[in-house]
Amino acid sequence: MRKPIIEVNGLGKCYRLGQIGMTSLRESINRSWRKFTGRTLPGDENKSAQEFWAVRDISFKVERGEVIGIIGRNGAGKSTLLKLLSRITDPTVGEARLRGRVASLLEVGTGFHPELTAKENIYLNGAILGMTRAEVTRKLDEIVDFAGVEKFLDTPVKRFSSGMYVRLAFAVAAHLEPEILIVDEVLAVGDADFQKKALGKMSEVSTQIGRTVLFVSHQMSAISKICKRTLLFSEGRIKADGQTEDVINLYLGNEEENGNSIFHAKIPDVTKKPMVIKSCAVTDNSGNPASIIRSSEQIKLLTKIRCLDFIPGSCMAYCLVDRHLRRVFLKFIKIESPVTKELETEFTIRPNLLVPGSYTWSVAIVIPNVRLIDGHENICRFTIRDDGTDLINPESEDYGCVILSQSDYTHSQINC
Amino acid sequence: MTPQPEIIIRPHRDWWQIDWAEIFRYRDLLLIFVWRDFIAKYKQTILGPAWFVIQPILTTIVFNVIFSRVAKIPTDGLPPTLFYMAGLLTWNYFANVFSANANTFTNQAQVFSKVYFPRLIVPFSITISNLLAFSLQLATFFCFWAWFRFFTPAGDQIVLGWNVLLFPLVIVQTGIAGLGVALIFSALNAKYRDLAFLLSFITQSWMYATPVIYALSRIPENWRWLANLNPLTQPVEATKLLLLGTGTINPLDYAQSVIITLLLFAIGLSMFHRAERTFVDTV
Structure with missing residues (x-):
């Protein structure tokens, strides 16, 4: 042999x-x-x-x-x-x-x-x-x-x-x-x-x-x-x-444990906060918690909220931070007056928008520019894995945060 | 394709285990490197190869003015121009080999960190390709030599005998000495980058320690042993003896110079070999 x-x-x-x-x-x-x-x-x-x-x-x-x-x-x-x-x-x-x-x-x-x-x-x-x-x-x-x-x-x-x-x-x-x-x-x-x-x-x-x-x-x-x-x-x-x-x-x-893409807040039994975030989870298309999301998939963030006393004008604040601690975006979305005490929000980002890499969320309930009601920073770490973007070797080049697709830009060239 | 021996990769190859057979297998690479140096030098500027000629002529003029006219240092009874040119011929080859190879690791870092070939190929090829500059300078020298020999009254003192056939051996020794010193320097320089600043100072002082602008005969007999510790002393004197007919050479001193040269070369090889094993980790 x-x-x-x-x-x-x-x-x-x-x-x-x-x-x-x-x-x-x-x-x-x-x-x-x-x-x-x-x-x-x-x-x-x-x-x-x-x-x-x-x-x-x-x-x-x-x-x-x-x-x-x-x-x-x-x-x-x-x-x-x-x-x-x-x-x-x-x-x-x-x-x-x-x-x-x-x-x-x-x-x-x-x-x-x-x-x-x-x-x-x-x-x-x-x-x-x-x-x-x-x-x-x-x-x-x-x-x-x-x-x-x-x-x-x-x-x-x-x-x-x-x-x-x-x-x-x-x-x-x-x-x-x-x-x-x-x-x-x-x-x-x-x-x-x-x-x-x-x-x-x-x-x-x-x-x-x-x-x-x-x-x-x-x-x-x-x-x-x-x-x-x-x-x-x-x-x-x-x-x-x-x-x-x-x-x-x-x-x-399962390269990383799925555990850290889910966040459970430790809520004291007696809280003065009128609205609290109970948990956040990054999930894949089918709603299962996942820490690895393929770049061709939607990214979903599920947030559970307990609302003891609804405050008019309050918003969900979603902030995404990339691995270089750069803020990718901050989005305020108005919370509609709830009927029940428990509510759930689902925030979805379209596929192929974010550059592959790892990200963390910061989620809060706020009255913009006035008051922070409840919030958590750097939670739900997840990774976007490249499965067919046009980026070349995204793990070693810093492509920033956002992938521009054809419809996002125009480019012209003039021969002088 | 010829069958290859098994390649064994393990830590701590000892310094004497330089794989000469492998270097021989890479001989085509050696030749191509030499050829690349020729072509690249030739292509870069129109003046490129001309510089090899102009530079020693300018140096000779400066030496003529300063050391011959002003300082009045005797030149063994030879026309100062030829005396300096002959000394510079051998000295420049040494100095060029030395300075071109002294930064081997830092210059080649890009290539060394991406592809394997026996690292010694690089300094070997540079030592050979510097013979181009040397031959151009030799040709220039013989133009001047002919003029002084046949058209000046001092010409009768200039003797060119059959022993000039030994001259290539002198050059081989000079090349090995330059290579040896450069290997030592480049190994040190791979670790201590600030040594590079010393390079031109070392080369310059070394020239004054070598009988280029003066003759060995000017050094008192009881101090010659010191001058002869410099492996370049005898080759430079030998150049003057072989090409011009006057020089202070004795066989024992020359043997010593050869031994020191080989010693430097062996030390250089071992230090270079040590440095090449893990140099890439420090880039």
Whole structure:
């Protein structure tokens, strides 16, 4: 039986937080001088004590020809794992064995030189990625064809549009012939057509030529299209390893406890407040509490109110705050005079309005600009998960809070 | 495709385990880097390659005025222009290799954090591509050499013998010395970024510690051992001896210079290797 092509055993990478970033020589000398004289500052010891394990206890095996997806939130350790496997940095503990030629694609166009022509850059980039000159020569026509830059072969790439640049860079990478291909999020470049083409190339590489691929992405659609097996990373460890569909559902479904999307107010038995908020809950379309809402779904906030003494002119105040603590909006909605003592409000936001990310609510009963009757801040944390917005890699780019759809704006261009 | 040995990734590779076979496998990358440096330099400006010629000529003029006319430092009986140019030839190659490689990690951070290849390829290729500037300067030197040899009365003192064939070896040694020092410096610089400010100061003082503007024969015999601790002293003297026929060389001192050069290179390799393992974590 053949040995697995990738074997990872207890791999871990630890960063010492105090040492991250550059040290100046002065700092270093100061520290050793203080150590020498015995007068350590409180900071000195802490610096060496703070450890952060970016990945820990990672073990898995990959058989030849498998295509493995790797998913997880930002900071879960996916990229660190790829860096370790691509030998960009050394692990702190553990071992990995790769039985075959490795090419990693953590970025497209690494090492492109703006002054060189497209053709020259193909050779340069190919060599950086591990191809020999003969291999590049053999593949040159294919690469040029894939990138669609035949006419510009002798143009310096500094004159290229960013789209052409990216196409060329991806084309080189796509024609590597390694036994193991490590890809990080590079499909998140170029226009939709090119992304489709790139994805097609990726699955062709894996299915027809039988390469082993490790593929990190935030785009679940891409993962489920080309990977049979997926690893889910969470806080530096592998949380799940199995069929892609199961793992993605696990990731999107109950990644966070549902509990904190529901808020129950602690109401004293005797309250002087005439109107109180009893509870708030973020729910999905069907009314079940959920902390993960897909971006294509409505976001609902159910609020239960006890109204002992209705105050005319009172309003519900709904305020949404994003993860950067920015206020997305504040909306006052008049409360109609209730018939019963218990009432329930439902506030719904249309799908595809908010940028994927996590948000919290602040809910209050107020008389605008006059009086706060009852209110709670930072409750009902929920996350909007991207399932088909046109944003590219929303977890690492700050797209603000609101997605502008076609009907929200106009844009004109004038040729002068 | 040739079968590849198994790649084992584990912590703490020791410094002597530099994978030379792997560097050899990446020889195409080395050549392409060298070629890129040539092309990029050539393309950037029209004056690009001309600078390699103009700059040492200007330096020679300045040296002529200051050290020869004003300070009246003797030049071993040779025409000062040739004396300075010969010294600068070898010295400049060393200094260029040193300063071009001294910031390897910081200059290459972008690439190093995205793709793996044996990191030593970069300084190796820069050391080789600096031979372009060197050859242009050598050609310039021989123009001046021919003029002084055949059209000035001082020409008879200038001797060019068969031993000039040893000159390439001197240059190889100079390149290795420059590379060794640069590897040490870049490893330190990867950790202590403020060292970069020292670079031009180090290079400048080092030049004055090397017999470029003066002859080794001007240093009293009992102090020469100190001058010879500088691995560049003998190569620069040798350049003058081989190209002009006058220089203070003795085999023992030269052997010492070679040993110091190799020592610096070994230290540089090990420090560079240590730094490359985790440099990316500190970017």
